[in-house]
Amino acid sequence: MTASPFTTLERELGAVVGAQHVSPPAISDLEDATRWTGLRGNADAVVRPGNAEQVAAAVRWCYDHDMPITVRGGGTGLSGGAVPEGGIVLSLERLNRIRTMEPEWWRCEVEAGVTTEALQRRVREAGLRYPPDPGAGEVSHIGGNLATNAGGPHAFGHGVTRAWVLGVEAVLAPGELVHLGGPTRKDVAGYDLTSLLVGSEGTLGVITAAWLRLIPPPGAEQTVIGLFPSLASAQAGIGGALTCGAVPVALELLDGGALQDAGATLPVQDAAAEWSHLTDPTHAAVLIAHLEGDLAEATAARGDALVDTWQEAGATWTAVPSAASSSALATWRDSVSGAVAARRGGKLSEDVAVPTDRVAELLEGSAAIARRHGLEHAAWGHAGDGNLHCSFLLDPTSPERRAQAADAADELFSLAIALGGTISGEHGLGRLKSGHLSAQWDPAAVAAHQAIKAALDPKGLLNPGRKVA
Ligand SMILES: Cc1cc2nc3c(=O)[nH]c(=O)nc-3n(C[C@H](O)[C@H](O)[C@H](O)COP(=O)(O)OP(=O)(O)OC[C@H]3O[C@@H](n4cnc5c(N)ncnc54)[C@H](O)[C@@H]3O)c2cc1C
CATH class of the missing domain: 3.30.43.10 (Uridine Diphospho-n-acetylenolpyruvylglucosamine Reductase, domain 2)
Known part of the structure; x- marks a missing residue:
């Protein structure tokens, strides 16, 4: 036998x-x-x-x-x-050691299976900060964060995961352990293979550990909220936030559809901030900016400048919440995805990104696509990066609705590309968007992807069918 x-x-x-x-x-x-x-x-x-x-x-x-x-x-x-x-x-769940934590040198070496939150906690305890903040940090691994080049709200000011990687330890086919970069902060001796592996979605090698850069935490922080009556005024608010000297490190947006669902779960902690304004879904969008600085007074002055700018841009209401309310607001922001999904039981949420000056066009176009397909729509995300989770709400048990949402998503990808953007700003192509690369990239660029894949994984055994289909 x-x-x-x-x-x-x-x-x-x-x-x-x-x-x-x-x-x-x-x-x-x-x-x-x-x-x-x-x-x-x-x-x-x-x-x-x-x-x-x-x-x-x-x-x-x-x-x-x-x-x-x-x-x-x-x-x-x-x-x-x-x-x-x-x-x-x-x-890689058993590769869960933090090999070195060197706060005096602003760096650490972490195995791939350490969760994002566990690393952030250890770094905080060491008096420093690891800024990447993808939303599922309690569960996601550092290896997964590198493999997807994860973003998050603070990617706007601090950069995506790649910006924090000094080097990776990885296994390349057919089974060789290699060290690309390391504790050294600068290294241009070879091709940037570290960056090539970051964001490669497990198709070029297995990341087993990484050297990461750390920074001191900010001395002062400030949150500013603005409610906008139209997407055009919200777009003006995004532009104003970049030019008024406030220098936000996170600039998040929720549209009216997202407010409709998330407004009901808003934490009311600061009466003076009149949170109830945020529960009004007739507004087109809310912007939430997070500012960081060295000194409280200077950071507060930058917050005031942003309030003025947003009022000039047409905001109907602005607020500078207390530290406690800002923290509650950030937690609330993290729960938006679940609140929106609850409306119909499910949603197809995409992660397209467009140039920052075209956010309003993306949101208008995405809502129009949803209407054409008879679907409800909501969007939220990282406005500063032009990276919005445009979502088509649906009953996940309905094959017809799922098919409609998939068709709507295809149109959304075309829209993002037409606006000069990308079909994926955060989540990668994985299995769901496999094969879409050629819609966005020139044929020669797709061929370069295929050549890299063939060179590093000649048998095509590493995450077959992902990214380069
Ligand atoms: C509620 C929620 C909020 C989210 N918010 C964000 C957000 O703000 N920003 C964002 O960017 N993403 C976000 N995500 C998506 C997800 O959390 C990220 O893509 C995350 O980086 C995935 O990490 P993971 O460890 O779970 O990877 P997995 O899901 O296990 O894997 C993801 C991909 O990486 C590959 N991979 C995993 N580990 C390795 C390794 N060690 N070596 C090589 N390849 C590997 C896998 O094969 C797969 O292709 C969110 C997800 C949820 C559910």
Whole structure:
């Protein structure tokens, strides 16, 4: 009798990582945060190496046996990138050590399976700050953040994950452990392979650890809110925030559709701030800016300048909330996605990005697309980066609604490209947007992607079908 695929895997990969760390996949290993779409993959086994050398040995075994590998971090991805299509799931959850924390040198070395929030907490305890703040930080891994080049609200002022990576340790095909960069802050000796791996969605190599840059926390912070009657005035508010000297590090937007759902969950903590204005969904948009500085007085003056600018831009209401209310407001902002999904039970939320001066056009166009398809619409996100989560609300149990939303999303991608933007500003292409690259990139640029993939993964076993379809 021949051994089943799992028995062979268990024996041979068990010898590499320990038998107890190879198991048949559970349903949670076959899904990510796109599970509401019904997307569920299949795999022969889940392999959980305990260190980088074991990752290298597991990749080598897979390469020798033509076995596809889907790398898995925290599984919070919103494009199906960690959803396997056969082969093994290579889960990095056991690589969860912070190898070095060197606050005196503003750097640390972290294994891929450390959660974003765990790292941020350790960095805070060390008196410093790691600014990238993607929304699912309690669950997402640093390795997943690097693989998707994750953003978040403060990416506007501080840059996306890539800006904080000094170097990566990674396993390249057919199973070689390499160190690209390291604790050194500058290095132009070779091609920028570190940056190539960051954002590669597990298609070029397996990131096992990273050296990250840290900074001191700000001495003072200020939040400013402005409510705008039209998308045109909100666009003027975005432009004004950039030119008035306020220098926000985060500039977030919720449109009227998002306010309709999220307004009901608003934390009312500061009576003077008249929060109730925010619950009025007849407004076209609310902008929330976060300012950081060294000195409280100077930072407050920048906040005042922003209030004046927003009033000139047509804001019907502005406020500078207290520190406690600002913190509650940030938590509320994080809950918007769930509040919007609750209206119809589900939503197709995209992550398109356009040049910052074209945000209003994107929002108007996206809402018009939704109307044409008979869908409700809401949008929110990182206005300073022109990166908006345009969302089509739907009953996820209705195949007809899901098909309508998918058609609407295709039109949204065309709109974003026509506005000079991108089909993905944050979540990557994963499985859901696989094949769309050629809609945005010139043929020669797509060919360059394919050449890079072929050079680094000649057998095409690393996250097959993602990014470069
Ligand atoms: C509520 C919510 C809010 C979110 N907010 C944001 C946000 O503000 N900004 C943002 O950018 N994203 C956001 N996301 C999306 C998601 O959290 C990020 O893409 C995150 O970086 C994914 O990390 P992960 O560890 O969960 O990766 P996974 O979902 O496990 O994997 C994502 C991709 O990376 C690959 N991968 C994972 N680990 C590695 C590794 N070590 N080496 C190589 N490849 C690897 C996987 O194969 C897959 O292709 C949000 C998601 C949710 C559910």
